[in-house]
Amino acid sequence: MDIGRLRALRELSIRKTMAAVAEALHVSPSAVSQQISLLEQEVGIDLVERRGRGVNLTIAGRMLVERANRIFTELESARADMAELKEVVAGELRVAAFPSVAAAFIPKTIRALSATHPQLLVQFDEMEPEEGLNALRSWQTDVALIDDLNIPPGLLDPGIETIPLIEDVFNVMMSPNHRLAHMEEVTLGDLSGELWVIDTASSTYTRVLTDACQNAxxxxxxxxxxxxxxxxxxxIREGCAIAIFPELRASFDLQDARVCRLVPEIRRRIFVAFRKGEKKSPALxxxxxxxxxxxTDFADPPAA
Known part of the structure; x- marks a missing residue:
């Protein structure tokens, strides 16, 4: 079977529409449809069925995707083995990370790698945790930084491995002239009458914030x-609203803003995620x- 056609089918199992697969693979929707049709001709059985605007995999399609996952894992493992034998850290490494973590760690990491491994090129894409994990599953990135608020550990694919990176806490951010600006610690109850601004990039963030306030x-x-x-x-600076943000995001670019510790704490654990077959890759x-x-420059290391 053609590897490219298997990849298209695997993408379809994740993204559900031909248009989304086309965007991920940088081809036209008609090209994706043709790849799937050719694969169906190869195996002699229907692999997909249309449902409205989306596409569902048949039983045969799901079985083939399961096999394809193992095939791609073995291919990546073989590639990692070959790279390990070269004993040279070189090539391209694609990294996906969400804004607060990316701003804190990615520039320094890229700079350090360029000094120690000049033959390694790091390609970075800003992605929210769920988006980054999907990109990792579909071989669109090699590394994804994720957190346990957006991606609970129990929902990770068996083929994805994680390494704890750091724990992060959430702080309250407000104008320096705010009535609570003099306090070191602030409770959610103290904020019950406030106007709020939220970051809509992650729906999980909104849910966590809303649930915490409702519990208060x-x-x-x-x-x-x-x-x-x-x-x-x-x-925030103009006193129009207050917000809760991760400490990583609150660690820089905060002139004319006041940051107070939120109690009780809301914490998140951040992980480096990668495909298990690539664990031995020198670049990874x-x-x-x-x-x-x-x-190590940050105060909250991951729990053991």
């Missing part, structure tokens, strides 16, 4: 929803070693 006896009055930190920070090992070294 109130529903947050959200008056601003932003896709980027720049607008959010401007609203170099990246993990470098990024782990740069987390």
């Amino acid at each position: 006896g109130f529903t947050p009055n959200i008056v601003a929803r932003c896709k980027g930190f720049e607008v959010t920070l401007s609203l 090992q170099a990246f993990i070693q470098s990024i782990c070294a740069h987390t």
Whole structure:
């Protein structure tokens, strides 16, 4: 069977539509449809069935994807073995990470790797944890930084391995002139009457925030929803709203803003995720070693 056609089928099992697969593989939807049709001709059985605008895999399609997963894992493992024998860290490593973690660690890691391994090129894409994990599953990236709020460990594929990177806590951010700005610690109850701004990049973040406030006896009055930190920070500085953000994000670029510790704590664990078959890849090992070294500057190491 053709590897490219198997890859297209595997992508379809994840992304559900021909258009989404085409975007991921950088081809046209008609090319994807043709790949699937040719694969069906190869195996002599229907692999997909259309349901409205989407596509579902048949029993045969799901069985073939399971086999394809093992095939791709073996291929990546073989590639890692060959790279290990070269004893040279070289080539290209694709990395996906979400903004707060990326800003804290990725630039320093890339700079360190370029100095120690000049033949290694790191390609970076900013992705939210769920998006990064999907990219990892579909071989669109080699490494994904994820957290346990967006990706509970029990939902990880068996073919994905993780290494704990760091634990992060959430802080309250407000204007320096806010009535609570003089306090070192703030409870959610203290914030019950406040106006809130939230980052809408992650629906999980909104859910965690809302659930925490409701457990404290109130529903947050959200008056601003932003896709980027720049607008959010401007609203906070001008006293238009307050926000809760991870400590990693609150560790820089915060002139004219006050950060207070939230109690009780809301924490998240951050992991480096990669495909198990590539664990021995010299490039992957170099990246993990470098990024782990740069987390030592932060106060909350991962729990044992």
